[in-house]
Amino acid sequence: MSGAGFIQLRLTGPRFEDGQIPLEFLGDLAALREMIIDVARWRFLQENPGRHRVPKGFAESVSLNLAGVEKGSAAPIIPYVERAMDSVVDAISSTGSDEGADVGLEPSHLAHFSRVGRGLKDGEAMEFGFPGRRPARLTQETRHRLLSKATANGIINREARYDVEFRGNQLVEANEVSLLDPLDVSARLEEFKNMKNGWFEGDGIAPSPDGLDWLASEFKRQYADDAPSPRLYPTFEGGVQAEWSFGSNAIVLEIDLSERTADWFWFDRDSDAEEERRLNLDDGDEWVWLANEVRSKAGTE
Amino acid sequence: MNDATLLHRQIHPDFVQAGTITSQVFRLTPKDKGRLSVYDGDQITADEAWRHYTSELGYPSCGVMAVSVGECKALGLSVESDPARYPEHAVIIFEGLRGSALKRKSDALTVAADNRGWQYRAGESVA
Structure with missing residues (x-):
């Protein structure tokens, strides 16, 4: 366990003999952060089986730099992040020493290695470690072993978003x-x-980017x-429609992005029962009402 | 057409999320003037309808779902052939419906189509 200590990151190879980290590896660091957040999210959900989602702002609250987890990171989340870092380092170490080792991560986590270490050439390595621990070395060979584990377990599914390149059935590269x-x-x-205007059979207004940003922010x-x-x-009118369906309960929420209002319509498919209401989405109480109603109809309140 | 005739409806790519279509698939737009366009399944298959819609008409579609004429009639909606646009063109008529009644009909058709499953999915074969 790293505690709140340092991650040691070192690049080895002729290109890095001056001790500097080239700018091109900044993408690898961003990918490493994504992987750690993914693993931390996975651990959180495993250890909190009553939860279906991580706390709002989970990813944004994690701030990593080469000196470790920053103090600004949300305190309850730090343990999951630190254990995620341990898991990633262990995965690299175990695969480096034993190609067939169980690395203890899901294939979907391993897929991140398509970006982490992508810039490494033959004879180069990224070393990850914590003080007092032998560093794990990520080489191209280790990276490909990790990626092949991701492929062997069939990481691709409809719900994942990948932009991947395969050769045969081997995952070779992913742009994102x-x-x-x-x-x-x-x-x-x-x-x-x-989306562009005219998106539906030559008609239809595209939702405004500002409106979408506002809605995303408010949902979060x-x-x-x-x-x-x-x-x-x-x-069609340039808004967003939110839908929930729980058995006979159907909910349709038509959101007007410019007015910041929404028309709520709940109905029971098996009876005449229904309710309509106009919501002011600038009012926090309306969001509380919304969540309560959705939970009620879902039977989870 | 008879009650068993399938009426093919094109699905816009943005009308699907996590494999589920929106009830807007069977909702009118202003230019529909109360008559929702579909393809007469007795005259054209789902994949042919998709090709016509995307290649001939030039509109985006990720696939085809369908309701039957009988399902429309059970909801009080009439169906007519309308070959003026193209021979396989038909319409589901929503005359006189507004507000919540209209939304309920759209939802009921969506549920029926969803229960039937994809008739054609772009890029895949449908068993």
Whole structure:
């Protein structure tokens, strides 16, 4: 266990003899952060079986630099992050010494190695370690062993977002690897930014990027993290429609991004029962009401 | 057409999330004027309808779902052939419906289509 200590990162090889880390490896560091957050998220959910999502802002609250976990990181999350770092280092070490070793990480975590260490050439290595521990060396060979474990276990599934390159059935490269909750609100709303006016049969207004940013921010800030996530879709009028479905209970929330209001419509598919309401999404109490109603209809309140 | 005839509806790529379609698939837009366009499944297969929609009409679609004429009639919706646009064109008529009643019908059609499953999925074969 690293405690709140340092991560030692060193690049070895002729290119790095002056002790500097080239700018091109900044992407590797960003990918390393993503991997650690992924593993930390996984551990959190494993150890909190009553939770279906990590706390809001989990990723954003993690601040890593080469000196370790920064003091600004949220205190309850630090233990998961530190153990995630241990897991990553152990995975590298065990694979380096034993190709067939069980690395103790999910294949989806291992897929991050498509970016971490991508810039390494033959004869070069990234060394990760903590004070008092023998460093783990990530070489191209180790990296490919880790990636082959990800492929062998079939990491690709419909709910993951990968941009990958295969040779045969071997995962070789990925330009971007990011495994998200399939109902991740921010990611879904970000997708809508690619839309253009006329998106539906030559008509249809694209949602405004500013409006999407506002909605993503409000969902993260105001919508209870233990309430079921909605499915989100663009509307013809340039808004966003949130939908939930729990058996006979159907909920449709039509969100007007410019007015910051939403029309709530719940109905029971098996009866005439229904309710309509206009919500002011600038009012925090309305978000509380929304989460309570969704939980109630889901039977999880 | 008869009650068993399938009516193919194109699915816009943004109308699917995590494998689930939105009820907007069967919702009217202003230009529909109360008549929702579908393809007559007795005259054209789902994959042919997809090719027509994407290649001939030039609109994006990630696949095709369907409801039957009988399912529409059970909801009080009539169906008509409308070959003026193209021979396989048909319409589900939502005349006189507004607000919550309209949303309920759209939802019911979506549930029926979802229960039937994809008739064609772009890039895949549908068993």
